[in-house]
Amino acid sequence: MGIKRIAKLANVSIGTVDRVLNKRSGVSKETEKKVLKIIEEIGYSKNTTASRLKLAATKKIKIAILTPKSSTKWSYWKLPKKGITKAIDELTELGVMADFYDFTDSSTYKTQVKNIFLKNYDAIVTVPFFKNASNSLLNLAESINIPVVFLDTEIPLHATANFIRQNSEKAGMVAGRLLHGLVGNDGHYFIVNISNDKGIHANGKQRENGFRTFLKSIDTDINIKTITHAVDSNFTFTEELEKLFKNNNTKGIFVTNSRSHMIPPILKKHNIKNTFVIGFDMNKENIECLKNDKINFILDQNPKYQGYAAIKGLYKYITEQDASDLNIEIPIDIIVKENIIEV
Amino acid sequence: MGIKRIAKLANVSIGTVDRVLNKRSGVSKETEKKVLKIIEEIGYSKNTTASRLKLAATKKIKIAILTPKSSTKWSYWKLPKKGITKAIDELTELGVMADFYDFTDSSTYKTQVKNIFLKNYDAIVTVPFFKNASNSLLNLAESINIPVVFLDTEIPLHATANFIRQNSEKAGMVAGRLLHGLVGNDGHYFIVNISNDKGIHANGKQRENGFRTFLKSIDTDINIKTITHAVDSNFTFTEELEKLFKNNNTKGIFVTNSRSHMIPPILKKHNIKNTFVIGFDMNKENIECLKNDKINFILDQNPKYQGYAAIKGLYKYITEQDASDLNIEIPIDIIVKENIIEV
DNA sequence: TTCAGAATCGTTAACGTTCACAATAATTAT
DNA sequence: ATAATTATTGTGAACGTTAACGATTCTGAA
Structure with a gap:
């Protein structure tokens, strides 16, 4: 029992107790002190449920x-x-x-x-x-x-x-650790930003930083290349990329947003083997890729x-x-x- | 507005509405039907909060x-x-x-x-x-x-x-996948059951099954050995284990319960290198091991x-x-x- | 001293639900 | 037909909180 008990002990009405609890005006300093003292002594925690029940209709x-x-x-x-x-x-x-x-x-x-x-x-x-x-x-x-x-x-x-x-920097580091576990020091790492028209979100940049930070902490010589790709354009390999992708190294691909599911078809089309992929978010395309072993890890932010x-x-x-x-x-x-x- | 509205529409008192809602006796079939029909039409979902507020004191x-x-x-x-x-x-x-x-x-x-x-x-x-x-x-x-x-x-x-x-079988499979990512097909796998006096829990057994199932699905020839170790005895290597641990293979250790933190000191004592460890539960010892890179993965069941x-x-x-x-x-x-x- | 006005405080209805109790209607017994 | 039951329905208080409203006390000016 709450307000009523306080009221009785302080020799005031529940109205007054309510007034001091809710800091409404119209109560003298003495009585306020009196009520506050009782509350101090026997404690009081308002029944939020009862309060909301009362207010539900009028004060949404x-x-x-x-x-x-x-x-x-x-x-x-x-x-x-x-x-x-x-x-x-x-x-x-x-x-x-x-x-x-x-x-x-x-x-x-x-x-x-x-x-x-x-x-x-x-x-x-x-x-x-x-x-x-x-x-x-x-x-x-x-x-x-x-x-x-x-x-x-x-x-x-x-x-x-x-x-x-989520802490995006840490998420990038987690991605780095997981991918490094599969790819190792000698593989080649690609950070893929698949951007939409609104540019890259802060999340993507922070994730990339975390990823690089982690790999650098393992070995400063690890080879990392960032690729930015607009979501609705066709993916074309530059000569440099072509060379990197077509050698026999193990390759780790970190997609900094939820469009990691776009990667496996590209890899297949160009017949690129020996790749591991990690991306973000449990959309149904990514889930499908996980199930088919086309993507190795998905990081989710719930x-x-x-x-x-x-x-x-x-x-x-x-x-x-x-x-x-x-x-x-x-x-x-x-x-x-x-x-x-x-x- | 709930019960009151129903009552008005059905031309009965809130008491009777309450009686039909709570299936208490004392209401004629006709009125029951009448009330039920209104509820069907305009719908009703009881305000659990108000209900509990009323009952809180008497019906805990x-x-x-x-x-x-x-x-x-x-x-x-x-x-x-x-x-x-x-x-x-x-x-x-x-x-x-x-x-x-x-x-x-x-x-x-x-x-x-x-x-x-x-x-x-x-x-x-x-x-x-x-x-x-x-x-x-x-x-x-x-x-x-x-x-x-x-x-x-x-x-x-x-x-x-x-x-x-948690689905312990799946948890075992996750452990299998994670460890296999680090250890590969050619490494050697150890499942460690660190049991207490009450024997192995169902969880441990199921986790082991999942682990084996996963690795078998990758390659039936993968080498897996189960070690059972009582929690309060000193760990001693059999000759066979000594041989397995002292070669240069990569080794993956899967501890099926929360005592994975006991492994790193043993590995250190016997100077065993090239190992990866995965265990269960975020107790402070395991957290410490994660932070010191002595354990690679912990699976948690919240x-x-x-x-x-x-x-x-x-x-x-x-x-x-x-x-x-x-x-x-x-x-x-x-x-x-x-x-x-x-x- | 009186009294308007302000300051302080108490009373009460309400939120939606529950349930004991009272009240009424329907049924049976005499 | 009337009394005695029983079946059915309505009433009202309560859970803890809020806040409008009314009641009381206090202040100071006339």
Whole structure:
């Protein structure tokens, strides 16, 4: 029993106790002290459930979600949304709801941010894809005192922000270790950035850095070549690449994003043997490649859980002022053929 | 709005709606049909939170936890308990509580089961270490209609049971793949069962099978030797082992349980080079070995999450008759030096 | 002294569900 | 036909929290 017990012990009504707990005005300093002392002595932790039950109808917790538009060819962003939806489903009966917004580029991003701030949301979940826009969003949010959680990527912003993301540098190092285990010191390493029109994301660059850092720590002479390839163009070998790929060395290919499944067909077409491939994200093409032994490892960043955790973290923060779940480092999941878990 | 809305539409009181929802007696067939029809039409999902808030004080959900006694030298079982405690913490305000029991062998297990059934628990979480005892526990539980969740291991029982566990066979295969990536076809493989006084657990055997299955699928001629070693005896090399270890082959060592950290000191003492080691569970000794590059891979089964999931799953089942979270296959987490996440 | 106005505090209904109890309707016995 | 049961339904309080509203006390100016 909570507030009632405190009230009785402090010789005041539950109304007053509520007032001091919620820092509402209209209570004298003496009684406040009196109540606070009782709370100090016998302790009190609010029953969040009861509180939300009361408020569910009148004071909804409204969260705005702003994520990249997910097309059929680029469905990654459906996954965090799935996690978000799951969390919201669990919390609707407590008066939590979410609105989904999407963007395609920096300009639509900014417009959507404006739209979001026109309504009165209690929190925002988005991605830090555009540094300037992210910073101004953060400023706006801070000015009206609502929390923001960034998913997927961490970039330096000029205020401390909440990120739910994988450490991409470490992920690159993990990729380096795994690939090196198969390829060894004498093989040849290729980092493949398969970029879309929007250029390379921060994640890709950080993953590449981690990968290089790891291999350098093993042997500074290891041969690494970075290849950048636009996603919708045909892949053509330069003379240099042709030479590197056609020798007998073992070759390790590190794809810094989720399009690793594009590699095996290219290798097959050009009859390149002795290769090992590692990439990111458990999309169905990559899963297929894992199953057929065309890709050796996939690193996953649990995007669904990222979305789920964002909502649950925000709920905890808003209801209990506990920010401890707003800033999470997602484990780097290593997937091989045998530990695929179908969802 | 739930029950009230249904009541209004069906022209009955909330009391009767509650009666049909909870299948309590005292409602005529006609009105029952009437209410059911409304529910069919406009749908109804009970607000579990409100329900539990009402019942929290009077109808506690009591869960019995029966796990192995965790000693200082064998602290694995603290981890599921941590997860259980976390879940209980989240649910206490909804009237959920747990009592912890432990056992050291089959006999104390049975006594504790008796103790548990003397009290009136609403659910039981335990481990399937003793087949007979597990079966009889399952029967008892079924006779009074309370759910049981088994953690950590799956064994065949003569009634369908709920398991939250990793697929140990697959885990063995993952180990096989990872080790084979480093050791190759020509190396020599050792499966090490470091057993305690209670013999080898089902997990260990299944992991060994998976490991062998995988390597056999690569090449039937791969050389694998199983070594069984009692945990508290000194390790002594037989002549055969001495010969196998002292040649120049690459050697892969698969420890089927959490004591892989015992291997590196032995290897060092006997000056054995060219070895790769893989084991299970993120205890601090294994973490240390990973960090020092003495162990290459650790497979983890997320014991903390297993405990957490058991409680949450039981809560969902008891409150909403939804058993979907009672039977979970835990992912096989592959850990290397770079993706250790400290807790 | 009186009293308006402010400051402080208590009361109460509500959130959705549960369930004991009261109330009514239907049935049977006399 | 009336009383006594039984079957069916409605009522209201409670879980812990919130907040509007009303009640009380206090302050200071006339």
